[in-house]
Amino acid sequence: MLEAVIFDMDGVIVDSEPFWKLAEKDTFTALGVEVNEELTQFTQKMTTQEVTRFWFEQFPWKGKTHEEVEQMVITRVVELIEQQNCVFPGIQHFVQSLKNKNILTGLATNSPASIIPVVLQKSGLSTLFDTISSAEFEPKGKPHPDIYLNTAKRLEVAPEKCIVIEDSDSGITAAKRAGMKVIQHTNDLQNPKHPLADFFLDNYHPDQLAELNTFLN
Known part of the structure; x- marks a missing residue:
């Protein structure tokens, strides 16, 4: 029986x-790093801290600490979020509909806590989540399952009674490792359908939500 959606x-x-890519x-190009598409395939799965360490190991820079560089990335992302129309249409209504059904809701992200x-x-959505988690405070980010297991623990819900909504390979892998079912948000099929996902939500x-409600019930 479904008790929580994360x-x-x-x-x-x-x-x-x-x-994040921009x-x-x-940020790293300004520090003399040769950012290329091949290496950014690896950083897509990392937390901001891990990304900063990764690029420093590839192209060490001088003059700025890891913490300063990480904050430069975060500040730029915050600026873009505030400036751009980037919220997926219908997300507020969807989360509210879950709350109306007395389903617990959680947020679990690899992003730093300051962006949330x-x-x-x-x-x-400021008042619609029962608990919020950032991988910044976990030993390891996704694809490790810790953030999902700990979010379920804070919700006081068993993992098998949680459904996760994810878009990426690392996030889907983390949720499945935590023993949870996964709905993949494909962003109108911009994300390839993942073989581990239990249901696909394009938008x-x-x-789409009518089909999803059938799955949730």
């Missing part, structure tokens, strides 16, 4: 994945 943030609530390229309030205010339009 949401990823980037790519599920806001279409911010391009912002901020990564702008910006996204929640932008999306109108939050009413017709």
Whole structure:
């Protein structure tokens, strides 16, 4: 029986994945890093701390600490979120509909904690989550399952009674490792369908949500 739905943030609530790529390229290029498409395939799965360490190991820079550089990336992403129309249409209505059914809701993201309030205010979701988790405070980010297991623990719900809404390979893998069912948000099929996902949600339009409600019930 479903008791909780746990949401990823980037790519599920806001279409911010391009912002991270842009901020990564702008910040590290300015430090003399040769940011290329081949290596960014690895950083897509990392937390901001891990990304900063990764690029320093590839192209060490001088003059700025890891913490300063990480904050530069975060600041740029926040600017883009605030400036751009990036909230997925219908997400607020969907989360509210879960609350109306007395289903617990959680947020679990690889993004730093400082970005979360910006996204929640932008999306109108500031009061709709029962618990919020950032991988910044976990030993390891996704694809490790810790953030989902700990979010379920804070909700006081068994993992098998949780459904996760994710968009990425690393997030889906983390949720499945945690023993949870996964709905993949494909962003209108911009994300290839993942073989581990239990259900595919292209967007939050009413017709899609009607199909999803059948799955949730």
